[in-house]
Amino acid sequence: MQLTPADVRKVASLARLKVSDAEVASLATDLTAILGYVDVLNEVDTTGVEPMVHAVELHNVLRADLVVESLPRAAALSNAPRSDGECFLVPAIIEA
Amino acid sequence: MNYDVIIGLEVHVQLQTQTKIFCGCSTVFNPDHPNVQTCPVCLGLPGALPVLNGRGFDLAVKTALGLNCEIARFTKWDRKQYYYPDLPKGYQISQFDLPFSHDGWVDVVVEGAEVRSQKSEVRSEETGHPTSNSSPPQPLSSLQSSPSLSSSITRRVRILRAHMEEDAGKNMHDESGRGRDSQVDLNRAGTPLVEIVTEPDLRSSAEARRFLEELKLLLTYLEVSDCNMQEGSLRCDANVNLHVHQPDGSKVPTPIVEVKNLNSFRFTEQAIEFEVARQWEAFQQTGIRMGAKGGHKATRGYDPTRGVTYPLREKEEAADYRYFPDPDLVPVVVDDAKLAAIRSEMCEPPASRRDRFQSEFQLTPYDAGVLIDQGRAMADYFEEVARGCGDGKQAANWITQDVLREMNQREQSIAEFAIRPDVLSALLSRINRKQITIKSARDVFATLLNEADESTGGSEQPPVAPQPVLSVGRIDEIITAKGLAIVEDTGAIDAAIAAVLARSEKAIADFKSGNEKAIGALIGQVMKQVKGADPQAVREKLLTALSR
Amino acid sequence: MVSNPTALPLSELIAKLGARELSSVDATASYLDAISQRDPKLGAFLHVDRDAALRQAQAVDAQRTAGQPMGLLAGLPVAVKDVMCAAGQPATCGSRMLKNFVPPYDSHVVTKLKQADAVLIGRTNMDEFAMGSSGENSAFGVTRNPWDTERIPGGSSSGSAAAVAARMAPLALGSDTGGSIRQPAGLCGIVGLKPTYGRVSRYGLIAYASSLDQIGPFATDVSGAALLLEAISGHDPRDSTSVNSPVPAYSATVDQPLAGLRIGVPVEHFAEGLDPEIERAVREALAVYKSLGAELKDVHLPHSKYAIATYYLIATSEASSNLARYDGVHYGHRAAEFGSLVEMYEASRGEGFGAEVKRRIMLGVFALSTGYADKYYTKALQVRRLIRSDFDAAFADVDVIAGPVTPTAAFKLGEKTSDPLSMYLGDIYTISANLAGLPGISIPCGFTVAGLPIGLQLQAAPFEEEKLLRTARMHERATDWHHRQPQAQEG
Secondary structure: OOOOHHHHHHHHHHOOOOOOHHHHHHHHHHHHHHHHHHHHHHHOOOOOOOOOOOOOOOOOOEEOOOOOOOOOHHHHHOOOOOEOOOOEEEOOOOOO | OOEEEEEEEEEEEEOOOOEOOOOOOEOOOOOOOOOOOOOOOOOOOOOOOOOEEHHHHHHHHHHHHHOOOEEOOEEOOEEEEOOOOOOOOOEEEEOOOOOOEEEEEEEEEEEOOOOOHHHHHHHHHHHOOOOOOOOOOOOEEOOOOOHHHOOEEEEEEEEEEEEEEEOOOEEEOOOOOOOOOEEEEOOOOOOEEEEEEEOOOEOOHHHHHHHHHHHHHHHHHHOOOOOOOOOOOEEEEEEEEEEEEOOOOOEEEOOOEEEEEEOOHHHHHHHHHHHHHHHHHHHHHHOOOOOOOOOOOEEEEEEOOOOEEEEOOOOOOOOOOOOEEOOOOOOEEOOHHHHHHHHHOOOOOHHHHHHHHHHHHOOOHHHHHHHHHOOHHHHHHHHHHHHHHOOHHHHHHHHHHHHHHHHHHOOOOOOOOOOOHHHHHHHHHHHHOOOOOHHHHHHHHHHHHHHHHHHOOOOOOOOOOOOOOOOHHHHHHHHHHOOOOOEOOHHHHHHHHHHHHHOOHHHHHHHHOOOOOHHHHHHHHHHHHOOOEOHHHHHHHHHHHHHO | OOOOHHHOOHHHHHHHHHOOOOOHHHHHHHHHHHHHHHHHHHOOEEEOOHHHHHHHHHHHHHHHHOOOOOOOOOOOEEEEEOOEOOOOOOOOOOOHHHOOOOOOOOOHHHHHHHHOOOEEEEEEOOOHHHOOOOOOOOOOOOOOEOOEOOEOOOOOOHHHHHHHHOOOOOEEEEEOOOOOOHHHHHHHOOEEEEOOOOOOOOOOEOOOOOOOOOEEEEEOOHHHHHHHHHHHOOOOOOOOOOOOOOOOOHHHHOOOOOOOOEEEEEHHHHOOOOOHHHHHHHHHHHHHHHHOOOEEEEEOOHHHHHHHHHHHHHHHHHHHHHHHHOOOOOOOOOOOOOOOHHHHHHHHHHHHOOHHHHHHHHHHHHHHOOOOOHHHHHHHHHHHHHHHHHHHHHOOOOOEEEEEOOOOOOOEOOOOOOOHHHHHHOOOOOHHHHHHOOOEEEEEEEEOOOOOEEEEEEEEOOOOHHHHHHHHHHHHHHOOHHHOOOHHHOO
16 A cells, blocks of 8 residues: 555645655655555455454443532633633634 | 425434533533533543443433334444544544434424325335335325314424434634634533434425424423523534426436524524525526536535525535544443333323324314423323313313413413412313303402412512412302302292392383393393302293293 | 662562651652652653652651551552643653643542552653653653663653663553553563553543553562552543452462463464574573473464554554544644644644654554545454454463563664664564453563563463462562662662
């Protein structure tokens, strides 16, 4: 699987990563090498094998519907890069 | 008409839990105090982990059962990935390929445009509960449609699936147009939602509205959601397109448009109407069909002030949500016991209750509809009165007329209404047992309400004195005090008649000279003297007296 | 007064604290001094709050003097990898992205440490977001191997391993997603244990790959690892994947040898690629077990050769999602220069993440993207089950599986930074345990001629930590590798 610089840029935009031209070049090389390596999995016959999502098989882990005290607003906003003391602030979101 | 309107809805319903879907923060609607109902989990802080709200899941299953859906025995949680400031984790926990429920339906009584119901009734009997791959059902004639609404039909709207997901927070944009920063409030983030997806079975904006009204009625009856649209507890996206009839009899579909985030029934109706007109015009000009170049699905918003839909900005790259199972959450297995427990919590859904009111209490579809649409409390009130007095028609008349009128005047809910069902049924029983006349009963009814109003100082102010219980006993006190009891004591009536005749030569003369009306005046005078007398009895006695 | 508490074996340190021959304040102070002397050369710590640590120690001493019941770790300094949240302390994950992040809450393990009366002595360096096998991927400088400061200590729990190896802390916590506890423990000549998935709560552990991450102990000996594991294990209702089963008294049983022990030797782990020096040391360790009456059996793990490919698809897919939250909106780095909201995301993430993290996010996004998810992500999940089945079959015949931790001893700093794939291949022996969810432990079993530590890995069936620790202790009791200390500490 050969990744072109264009492929890399598309993935980077999906990942919301700003990448320099130099990074695009090296990522194309590295990812192509890694994808080449993982192709060994094609040797394995996995027909009918149930995908294993969890390392431990649990189900129906549920919480009671009871209110737990929330964080004070100051704590909730304490790590915000920008806030007005009430809300998180982000650059204007263009709706339409 | 040379096109069909094809509508499918995606409805987001907020479940009535105390806490969020994956953490213990309160779900109380609190827009005036942003970011006070958050914790590491719903803030998406590094290291925090979700744990499913068991009550929330049960309410979701209850919802799906109400929608006649099949409940999956195994369901899991998936991450839907996209970036938006109101989505703190960069993904929404939702359900992708294994939703907890699927393949249901809701029957909606709609105004039938075309008369083509007879055949399709048979057809629907055959197919029974439709499945997502069967073709959209034709309208089937309604067993419950009233004679007055002869053209009304029942539309079976198929539910493709209903799945659970977490709500996002709220972004607040600078309205000044100066492009100032947007604000993000995460109080709402993590509120439990059920997304209900219908098949494209609706054929007009009116039908879409009726569906939403019936859905809201169902969900409030089931007490799974308050469906408060002002608070965003019920939101709707509408998928709309046209099937344009061709001369050769074939139909050409126009590109599908999804109108997003409609937060009122009226806006939904208006947005669909606008889209239908817009798409028809566009098709006539461009002829672009679904899937053709420039015919891909588009998303639009609705501007209520201008009454128009507008294109929402398309993302720079096609959305790729990269769904995958959330490794932080484990699957839910629904076994028979769990299902039975949830079923036992179910109440009778409004549609079947509407039918039962007609069959059990001989109500007209109209009266049954009025009572059901008032909500579950009113239906319960009616049923208690109807059983109490043994006369459903009588109960329905009184409740749909007198009770509703007085309630509305006082801006009360049925729960607040001073005359409780036991008292009303006692009053109505006295009519049925011919102990008082309907006229007298209205008198007692009004008197009881005045007493209630006085004791609360009128419905406006808060109660100045504790509200006295309007007891059944109070009815009889009023009857006696006002002498409203029907009197069978013929002695008293005969005496009154004699007295009246003694001083009514003229009336008697008129009567004998053939003026039948004169009898009315005489009856009136007798009734004045003997209040509780049965007017019919008085009339007969007078006639015999006069015929002597 | 004890001359140099940091030179004491853990058992003696505990004994002296218990007998009040040594105060926690003195013990803590001498470890803090060791940090200020030795760490400038090693770069194992990112954050040390001397006063806070001494205050905690003082409180524990007071508690002991008052004759109150004491926790399992009473007065013992414990270093914590900078990936586990502690309210009010920075948690950078070795990333510029979280340079200024201070969590408002405690992770479950930190709560457990406090309940056990431990002293939180400092936050240790790590590969950024636990992505790395060398300790070179930290935004705040590399960590060096105490045995040879020109070499890597292993990763991603590089700081915790180096801190314990250099006796700057008697105990430390790490996290292990593909070997990040066992591999640095092996390369630093100490004991490191990765518990069964679900044994220790992940609540407050900043996620790399949620279905593989697990927190575990570092110690200078097996008993220390048993003690710390016992303190942090147990059910936590805040972690849906935390298993609700009782915690054995590991520290009480660790000294009991196992009779009739059957040790599996995975043929695939002694194939080409394994450095002869390592193989010799591991085979010697196996001989030790034989001499102790254990039975050695060959076992086969036919799918283990696919473990690295499987791991790097699953781990990066989960990581690409877990790290999506770092977008500069609610916490973390926000770029100074940007136009639109989207540009803010891209610039903040582009600046905040290092090269290896970007590489893995890109791989994960690709592996999950439309058209490729089935070929890569789902395929890997299927092979994962086959890898687990290999182990289930093997553990039907044997109690533990023994083999090398790494194919080679610690390599030189910068030796593999230019070739990510060759770096990944070094995880060959440790990765399977994470995919299968098994417990694994690394213990010292020798040295190369160059004087670099060699580790022995033992793996057991799920929730068999007790068996694992007792087996490890049998070898430790019969050898003295764990008494050796790096020279780097004298300084």
